[in-house]
Amino acid sequence: MEELSKPCLAEAIAVARSYENGRIRALRGVDLRIAEGDFVAITGSSGSGKTTLLQMLGGLDTPDSGEVMFRGQTLSKMRDLSSFRARKVGFVFQSFHLLSTLTACENVQVPMVESPLPTREREKRAIQLLEEVGLAERIHHRPAELSGGERQRVAIARSLANEPDLLLADEPTGNLDRQSTTMVMELLSRIHRENGMTLLLVTHDPSTAAYAHRQIRMSDGLIDPNDPDPPPGTP
Secondary structure (H helix, E strand, O other): OHHHHOOEEEEEEEEEEEEOOOOEEEEEEEEEEEEOOOEEEEEOOOOOOHHHHHHHHOOOOOOOEEEEEEOOEEHHHOOOHHHHHHHHEEEEEOOOOOOOOOOHHHHHHHHHOOOOOOHHHHHHHHHHHHHHOOOHHHOOOOHHHOOHHHHHHHHHHHHOOOOOOEEEEEOOOOOOOHHHHHHHHHHHHHHHHHHOOEEEEEOOOHHHHOOOOEEEEEEOOEEOOOOOOOOOOOO
């Protein structure tokens, strides 16, 4: 009942998505509600549709049918979807996607390029974020000079650059060893706890999913009807 009392941040309503002229049905009419302040893990085997659903909620892809909502506004009706992604959503990917020629500090500043902040303020915020993720001594290092765990922490700092309302993490520990995985997940948990940030995590790893407050299992493009922790409001 507590979840139902929270305002809805993001919602998928009967979302379907196919690829290769309908041969691959990635989503088959998914309904999902993400409340403000949720920490949700979406689990399932490879090809179950979990990454496609995350991309829909973040405006990286559009459904063939159904609707994706953010604070009651339909994404498909937004005039500038790229601006929505830049201002409202932070992304963390398995492969980091850092620019190899830029330092950690410069990588964190990339999302702020179109922000009204002056250059000096962007740099100041980037340094602050890197300090918060424990990389104060790596500010001027390039990705090749960082470990996998350090690169992912830079990516997390970058995802927070524009103070997003929703943080989407797609297999953020997939390329990390167990020690780095623990460090990254504890960091994401702290960000959620201290900032009250809504966090949606896609993972195939049960120990990683266990950090979330709510788990949703997907199977064959649908939320598993035997899901032990269904979306709020599900009978």
